[in-house]
Amino acid sequence: MTSVSSCRPAVYVILFAVFLFTGCSSMSTDQRSRIEASAHFNKAEDRFENTDGTANEKSFGALAGLASDYFNRPDDPNEETGFPLLAPSRQTDSARQAIWVGHSTVLVTIDGINVLTDPVFSDRASPVSFAGPKRVVPPAVTIDDLPQIDAVVISHSHYDHLDLPSLTALHARQDQVTFLVPLGLKELLQGAGISNVIELDWWEEVMVGEVKFTATPVRHWSSRTPFDRNQTLWSGWMVNFPDYAFYFAGDTGYTDDFIETRERLGAPDLAAIPIGAYDPREFMKASHMNPEEAVQAFEDLQASQAIAVHWGTFKLTLEPLAEPPQRLRDELARKQLKADRFIALTHGQKLPL
Numbered sequence: 001m002t003s004v005s006s007c008r009p010a011v012y013v014i015l016f017a018v019f020l021f022t023g024c025s026s027m028s029t030d031q032r033s034r035i036e037a038s039a040h041f042n043k044a045e046d047r048f049e050n051t052d053g054t055a056n057e058k059s060f061g062a063l064a065g066l067a068s069d070y071f072n073r074p075d076d077p078n079e080e081t082g083f084p085l086l087a088p089s090r091q092t093d094s095a096r097q098a099i100w101v102g103h104s105t106v107l108v109t110i111d112g113i114n115v116l117t118d119p120v121f122s123d124r125a126s127p128v129s130f131a132g133p134k135r136v137v138p139p140a141v142t143i144d145d146l147p148q149i150d151a152v153v154i155s156h157s158h159y160d161h162l163d164l165p166s167l168t169a170l171h172a173r174q175d176q177v178t179f180l181v182p183l184g185l186k187e188l189l190q191g192a193g194i195s196n197v198i199e200l201d202w203w204e205e206v207m208v209g210e211v212k213f214t215a216t217p218v219r220h221w222s223s224r225t226p227f228d229r230n231q232t233l234w235s236g237w238m239v240n241f242p243d244y245a246f247y248f249a250g251d252t253g254y255t256d257d258f259i260e261t262r263e264r265l266g267a268p269d270l271a272a273i274p275i276g277a278y279d280p281r282e283f284m285k286a287s288h289m290n291p292e293e294a295v296q297a298f299e300d301l302q303a304s305q306a307i308a309v310h311w312g313t314f315k316l317t318l319e320p321l322a323e324p325p326q327r328l329r330d331e332l333a334r335k336q337l338k339a340d341r342f343i344a345l346t347h348g349q350k351l352p353l
Helices: 004-020 029-036 060-071 164-173 187-189 255-265 291-301 323-334
Strands: 096-102 105-110 115-118 149-154 178-182 197-200 205-208 211-216 236-241 244-248 270-274 303-311 351-352
Touching: 096 303, 105 244, 115 236, 115 303, 149 164, 149 211, 149 236, 164 187, 178 187, 178 205, 178 211, 187 197, 197 205, 197 211, 236 255, 270 291, 291 303, 291 323, 303 323
Parallel strands: 115 149, 149 178, 178 197, 244 270, 270 303
Antiparallel strands: 096 105, 096 351, 105 115, 205 211, 211 236, 236 244
8 A cells, every 4th residue: 555655645635626616605594594593593603513512623734634644544445446336226125215326325215205314426425526535336327217205314424425526417407306415515516506405403304295204413523625614414214104214324433312212202123323434433423424323323223224324335434344233233233233233235225014
């Protein structure tokens, strides 16, 4: 692997690219007023905060140090080989099913209603196409192959979750899709030409057809440029179909918010819970769960079943790409929980519900 000294220029190139190609974000007066009215926005500090008052602030030096460690990381064979990919078209359809498209993108179908989470179909999780974490497994389906999508939920602004090229491509092909975003992100999508955007604060809810969507608190942070850290909200989503509940945790560290979500909204039938991007632990713990914490979140939610997301698609952090599902299986065994209650699906695998 490349030495630290030789990789530093690459770090600086990417940091410069972020400044050059993203620039300063801006928002309207109306948008700003709604943000400042939120109970979760600290006007004195000019930022959104987690329910415990933290904001996961990191110094530039800490971020640069992590970037240096990342570019000097040990070899990971799965960065070259990827993982198996199942073609959804070769699997039997069910009236109720979930397909793991990759990373945090899940297609949930309940009796003809299709909900898509954090659609990322680009080759890189990055503001630029020539640098940044590259996919090790292609998306299990293409945007052209998607069924008619009723709603898209976005968890937060990070590039591995909010991929504007994917969203604009989906909107161009299916202009009736409703996009649901956390508070502060509506104008970003509208500025890209996307209509039918609804933004919600934590615990706000909206009906889209027969389905109720509720934005729920999780423990994370937001940023798309060096200038907008924690200026937009992050969230999980409870999606209540007429007789089925799906919870999407988005991207989160471990938090008591899972217990409050279950107490307020009930236990979901299915939860999509992140299990990867957790090392180095001291740096990542506040915003990313490890597999053991993910199992605790599953128990807190009292979900009937869960699928693992946020692993095995992009090399974002230092743990081996193949490690999260093995640690998940080990933790389920340690807690004497059935392995099929919390599954790390193969990319493209359909799970009948």
